[in-house]
Amino acid sequence: MYIESIELENFRNYEKEKVSFHRKVNMILGENAQGKTNLLESIYLMSLGKSFRTPREKEMIKMGSEFCRVKTAYKENGGEKEILEIFISKEGKKGIKKNSLKIEKISQLLDNIYVVVFSPEDMKIVKEDPEKRRSFMDREMCQMKYSYMSSLYSYKKILAQRNAYLKERKIDEDIMEVWDEQLSEAGAVLISGREDFIKKIDEISRNLNYEITEGKEKLEIKYRPSIENSENKDDLKKNIMKTLKKNRQNDLFYGNTGKGPHKDDFDIYINENEAKKYGSQGQQRTAALSIKLAETKIIEKEKKEKPILLLDDVLSELDANRQKYLINSLWDMQLFITTTEISSDIKKTLPEGKEYTVENGKVLQKAGYI
Ligand SMILES: Nc1ncnc2c1ncn2[C@@H]1O[C@H](COP(=O)(O)OP(=O)(O)OP(=O)(O)O)[C@@H](O)[C@H]1O
Numbered sequence: 001m002y003i004e005s006i007e008l009e010n011f012r013n014y015e016k017e018k019v020s021f022h023r024k025v026n027m028i029l030g031e032n033a034q035g036k037t038n039l040l041e042s043i044y045l046m047s048l049g050k051s052f053r054t055p056r057e058k059e060m061i062k063m064g065s066e067f068c069r070v071k072t073a074y075k076e077n078g079g080e081k082e083i084l085e086i087f088i089s090k091e092g093k094k095g096i097k098k099n100s101l102k103i104e105k106i107s108q109l110l111d112n113i114y115v116v117v118f119s120p121e122d123m124k125i126v127k128e129d130p131e132k133r134r135s136f137m138d139r140e141m142c143q144m145k146y147s148y149m150s151s152l153y154s155y156k157k158i159l160a161q162r163n164a165y166l167k168e169r170k171i172d173e174d175i176m177e178v179w180d181e182q183l184s185e186a187g188a189v190l191i192s193g194r195e196d197f198i199k200k201i202d203e204i205s206r207n208l209n210y211e212i213t214e215g216k217e218k219l220e221i222k223y224r225p226s227i228e229n230s231e232n233k234d235d236l237k238k239n240i241m242k243t244l245k246k247n248r249q250n251d252l253f254y255g256n257t258g259k260g261p262h263k264d265d266f267d268i269y270i271n272e273n274e275a276k277k278y279g280s281q282g283q284q285r286t287a288a289l290s291i292k293l294a295e296t297k298i299i300e301k302e303k304k305e306k307p308i309l310l311l312d313d314v315l316s317e318l319d320a321n322r323q324k325y326l327i328n329s330l331w332d333m334q335l336f337i338t339t340t341e342i343s344s345d346i347k348k349t350l351p352e353g354k355e356y357t358v359e360n361g362k363v364l365q366k367a368g369y370i
């Protein structure tokens, strides 16, 4: 699938701008703080209805404006042109339209545009705390399965209620029982979804990492659920319920829920060693890259549609060989690459595409192709 054009109104530092894109490579150049990442953020917004940078939607509205609007024309594999539009107001109102018809549910938005973003933030998947890995799993699973998104939403809501209640230090066992039951129901969807996802990521990213490093590095990814998983959903639910019950006194003491999918993690190994502790920076970056590329393959397989890949500022983090591998292995997806500069050597290896320069919220298209 590919995006033909995007129209921005009061979006971040863009007042009014319309840009047409190439169906292959879109190389977006510009100095710092000109609006490159903002442009990618607007594309991402069209796929999940939210930002990849902030949970606070109002930040996307241009300072001093009352609302922002993003409109895009895109085409699916062999399909007709479709139009999607998102409007966000300062009061927190949000409206979504597809081909001028109102979309009522976020689930109806999710199955339109598939986007994978790879930014310096994603490098943290390998080296930083479990929170980063959990949000990686959640973000990708939400894009792929609406049932996961709604379970995640319920899980978070009930967990917050349970924690607030625990802090009051007086428990009504019956109330706890109801919450634990609901937590187990939603939690089982999260654990089994993550297990399945990590299995796929493990297999695909291992092959990609092997190719990128020319056989030198073997990548392995293992899911570490905080509660024992089970093939059977009912058994898994029971496991969660049992764990929550067993830990109730402890939770009461700390005023917090100590176990559950909100404590999940996955381990990343390079040549049998834990990448977080022993991997070099280059190895960690390559591992993150392989994981992200694996994600594009999973989407392609499940949705029968190639996603759009946004590479925000990551080219400069990779050495020349890895940059070449990245670009050449992705030529059949629509790519958006932002960078402050590109070497002429890498430029020569790019497949056909267009080059843009972003300057203070304006996008200028360079004449001719790359
Ligand atoms: N809501 C907003 N209203 C107006 N301007 C904003 C808003 N949010 C961000 N900006 C501005 O947008 C500008 C560009 O941001 P962006 O992150 O897109 O830069 P960039 O071109 O990706 O730069 P870098 O190369 O440093 O990553 C910044 O100067 C920032 O202050």
Ligand SMILES: [Mg+2]
Residues within 6 Å of the ligand: 036, 037, 038, 312, 313
């Ligand atoms: Mg940027």
